[in-house]
Amino acid sequence: MTQPPVSGESSGDCWRRIGVAGDRSCAELERHVHCRNCPVYAEAAQRNLQRPVEPDYRATWARELARPEPPPAATDAAAMVFRIGAEWLAVPVALAVTVAPPAPVHRLPHRSGGALLGVVNVGGRVLPAVSLAALLGIDTAGAPAPAGRHSFERLLVLGLRGQRVAVPVAEMHGILRHASAAMRAPAATLGHLPAALVAGMIAGGAVEAGLLDAAMLESEVLGLLR
Secondary structure, three states: OOOOOOOOOOOOHHHHHHHOOOOOOOOOOOHHOOOOHHHHHHHHHHHHHOOOOOHHHHHHHHHHHHHOOOOOOOOEEEEEEEOOOOOEEEHHEEEEEEEOOOEEOOOOOOOOEEEEEEEEEEEEEEEEEHHHHHHHHHOOOOOOOOOOOOOEEEEEEEEEOOOEEEEEEEEEEEEEEEEEHHHOOOOHHOOOOHHHHEEEEEEEEOOHHHHHHHHHHHHHHHOOOO
């Protein structure tokens, strides 16, 4: 039976020839079980790590590491980002008062079937509950569940000209700081929303959201309460 080279001899790639990646004829496998437990394999790894670095490789990385990092993007605005159905939306953070757990909504007589859902108790205070999904025409029935993470429904309380309203949302992302100058035109997926309500698209990390125009949102929501 072929024996692996002993310590100090050239091992080549014995683990590929007679080891676990080869024909498994190495007698040392009975003792070490796997080549990674063998000192010959460990010595080969050390030689690989200690091999001389090619001048071109060293020069390439020296140039790469010497390059100055780009300055961080300046941010001059912040928004509260949330999801309704499959759409990520945002409102200026100045409108966001608090976030609360879901609570039963009590319908109002003769005011059902629209964006005004009814009233809801948030921290002992009765607030109007408004459906942004109904107001914006977002279909929440066929929204896919987020993959790879847990999501929790919440009530986002907005302060609109002194009037607080509770908005049910499927998921909260949190505060996103962004640059106003970097805001882009609304994405195609938001094309069905009322054009005046979407100021533009903001992005941060893996999240891209449609920022709702504060003045138009206030006008639309408060119009429901009259």
